[in-house]
Amino acid sequence: MEHPFFQQEEPFDFSVMTADHIVTDVDLAFKKCTENLDQIHTRAMEEVNFENTVVALELATLPLDDVFLKIELLSGVRNDMPGFEKAYDNVVGKITEYRTAIFADEHLFARVEKVHLECENFHLKDDEKRLTELMYNNFVQGGAGLPKDKKEQFKAFDKKISELGQTFMNNLSKCLDRTYVEVQDVNELDGVPKEAIARFKKEAEERKMSGYAINMQAPNYIAVMTYCKDQKLRQKVFETYNRVCSFGEFDNSENVISILQLREEMAHIIGFNTIADFILKNRMAKNGENAMHFVEGLHQRTQRFFDKDVQRLQETKAQVTGRQDKLKPWDISFYINIIKEQDYKLDEEEFRKYFNSKNVLYGIFQVFKKMYSVTFKQKEVPVWADGVEYYEVYRNDNFLGSVYFDLFPRKGKRSGGYHEIIRMPHGTVRPVCVVVTNLTPPGEDGIAHFSHDEVETLFHECGHLIHTLLAEAKYPQFTALKVAWDFVELPSQIMENWTYEKEVFDIIGRYKIDGKECGIVPDVLYDKMMKAKTFMSAYYMMRQLSFGKMDLELHLNYLKSGKPIDQFIKEVTKEYQIDYDVDSLSNVRTFIHLFKQLNGYACAYYSYKWAEVLEADAFELFKEKGIFNKEVCDKFRTCVLGVGNAVPADVAFKNFRGREQNADALFKRNGLI
Known part of the structure; x- marks a missing residue:
């Protein structure tokens, strides 16, 4: 395949998305985008209108998005591929520079400004006014109105910040891969769950060591900090993690x-x-x-x-x-x-026997089906690593998009959990999404068993996912991930509430493996968790x-x-x-x-807490009417999720709740009153 990062039709073949294609595909994307921009750039001012300027600009850089979104994904989940990091570093600064130059271009800005100032004369609809306003703000904040010398400085700083950010990420990924604590005596691991000890043993074997090796990935670090009775080992692991990216290379x-x-x-x-x-x-x-x-x-x-x-x-x-x-x-x-x-x-570990990756995903899918009539259909397609799963998503038989789930840590994969898009939605083009986490990996039985905290993490990231899938996104700027950043965590954080509902626990327990239900969390264990919720x-x-x-x-x-x-x-x-x-x-x-x-x-x-105030306030309405109440679910879907960034965040919240946000619900829920 000559230009693998330009793949449009699913399933994507990730095996051909190799480092040697990155520079050539990005250069071709630059060429296509520049051709699109030149048509706008040379248009006479008297011919300028919403469609041939604002919409044209909105779609002009989609070729670059198509390419770079895939490259950026692989830089996070497969940074161990030969030559990938070097090739990525070679283009990331150029891409930042290219995008910065667009929103610093005074000629393009003049044309957008004309539509912005004369929106009434152009008889723009509300969503068209919104897109024009967003585009205009991008140019203002991009420095388009600056003098030439200041503009060049601004662009140079933006490029340098991007490059330093990538160096920051590369350093962290490499340091985590190479940092570990060695343990020879298993007695030092007293109290640590056996599944974690098995991972430490496997890590040591992979490093061709005797004994046990505790790397600094989240599941391993948390297992030691939470359960290890040996204070000296806890201290050693803490101090080792505390030194990550703080000294040396x-x-x-x-x-x-x-x-x-x-x-x-x-x-x-x-x-x-x-x-x-x-x-x-x-x-x-x-x-x-x-x-x-x-x-x-x-x-x-x-x-x-x-x-x-x-x-x-x-x-x-x-x-x-x-x-x-x-x-x-x-x-x-x-x-x-x-x-x-x-x-x-x-004992939080008690939950793991009921929460394996299959039945937790099943539970999430069933929750979204009950709330929004959304269904997930798994398909076998090429993926970038073993264990990655792919699903097509529908609502009332209408295709919403697709999603890859990459749930477990491995070498060359950056830490944390996040949701990304690798095909930008617009018009009838639906998104291709990715949910990435670093949850406890499968044990010797080949099954991953999650803590309740990890279940919350997966519900959280799937909250971002459902926001992306349900947002209508007539234009790329209206996608869910483009909403105000202190609003973007509302759809994700609100989903964490469902992980405390007995009805959801019961749904998860009804998932069948080899014809047998996984088992519903016993009432006594659930009651213990609820009593400890505000702990x-x-x-x-x-x-x-x-x-x-x-x-x-x-x-x-x-x-x-x-x-x-x-x-x-x-x-x-x-x-x-x-x-x-x-x-x-x-x-x-x-x-x-x-x-x-x-x-x-x-x-x-601060956005996490800002959004938590929003979601606690919003969830009160679900609790009052019922967590699967059709009227409330439909209202949240249409007022918050479905509009994406087509309306301002404060308006979206008011449309759902009928008023501005109030922090009282958060403190009440947390028992801090």
């Missing part, structure tokens, strides 16, 4: 500081006081001051409950150890689990708020502080943290959300 320290500096300079060039004001201008929070006020407001409401949670942890450690030692960072998950077992007799909720709330606070402080105040970055973070988040008597590094060098890209969670980690 893969140190991200300079990348972080350089990105922060460049972002601030970009903001000043474009006429904003801070990068937060620049990034948040078109989001629900509107500016950095409002975002900080939001974080600090939730902090104040949470503080006294957080102090009680910390006190309980401290008391429990004293009871268990017989000493009055202060809490250490490697103690928290361990003693949280002990308290949970003491107070609620709840340590203030601690978990404060942990997320600390990340939001750190993010905003880094972008608003770090550079002018003159302090080492870890000292600065420790000081500004002091009231959000447990007062440990040992020093540790911050997580800033591995914080993908903040440094992967500019238009993501940079200055916007």
Whole structure:
């Protein structure tokens, strides 16, 4: 196949999407896009209208999207392919530069501005006005109105930030692959679930070592931090993870500081006081001051409950150890689990026998069928790695799109969970979606068994998925992932609520393997979980708020502080943290959300809590009427999911809830009242 990344028709053949095609396919995409743009660029001003300018611009770069979305996916899930990382790095800066140049082009801007200013004369419909406004804002924030010298600076900074972000990601991926803790005596792993110990044994064998090897992937790190009775091993694993990308060849320290500096300079060039004001201008929070006020407001409401949670942890450690030692960072998950077992007799590992990958996916599919009449049909197609599954998705026999599920960690795959698109929807073209997680992989029996937290993770990512699939997306700008970033987590986070509903547990248990039902979670176990639902909720709330606070402080105040970055973070988040008597590094060098890209969670980690306020408020209506109530489900589908980015986020929420959001529902649900 001459140009494999241009594949349009499914099933895609990923086996031919190799590194040697990346540069040639991206160059061809540039050529096609430039031809499209030239037609707009040379159009006389008196001929300009919505269709031949705004819509034409919207579709002009689809060839580049088609190619790069596939390349970007594979860079995250198959970065171990020969030559792939080098080829990706060779094009990512060029792509950023190309896109930046489009929205900095004063001639294109002049034509868009004409439609924007004369929208009434063009008799535009509401969705056409919306697209025009979004396009106009893209040019304004892209620097199209800047003088030539400032514009060149702006473009150069944007390109450099993109390159540094990719270096950040590459360093993290490589460092995680090479970092592990060696254990020879199995007794040191006392308390760790046997499935995790089996993974450690397998990891050691793959590394041609004796004993056990604990890599720093999330399932392994969490297993040790939560269950390992050996305090010294917990400390060693914590300190090893804490050093990831902090020293040596893969140190991200300079990348972080350089990105922060460049972002601030970009903001000043474009006429904003801070990068937060620049990034948040078109989001629900509107500016950095409002975002900080939001974080600090939730902090104040949470503080006294957080102090009680910390006190309980401290008391429990004293009871268990017989000493009055202060809490250490490697103690928290361990003693949280002990308290949970003491107070609620709840062992999270008990859920794994009921939650395997097949029946959890079945449960998700059944939930979406009951809520939105959506069905998933599995098909055998070529995939990029063993274990990846593919489904076509329909609603009332109408094709909505397709999705690949890549659920388990492996070498060359970046950490975390996320949802992506590899074919952009527009008009009648439906999306090709991907759900990527790094959940506990299959054990010796070949079956993956999930914790309840992991079930939540999968429901969360599938919330993004259903948003993408149900959004009508007449234009690419109207796709679900284009909504305001402090709104984008509403459809995902709200789905986590269904993982606490007994009706959903019962659905999952009815999935059949070899003709036998998997088994419904017993009422006694479910009741234990529900009693423990608000357990340590203030601690978990404060942990997320600390990340939001750190993010905003880094972008608003770090550079002018003159302090080492870890000292600065420790000081500004002091009231959000447990007062440990040992020093540790911050997580800033591995914080993908903040440094992967500019238009993501940079200055916007608060978005998780913002969206949680939205979803708690929205879910109250489901609880009042019923979690599968047709009227409420239809209203959420039409007002929130179906519109995608075709209406502003605040309008979408008001249309569903009938009013602006209120944080009371979140605090009530978490027992913090």
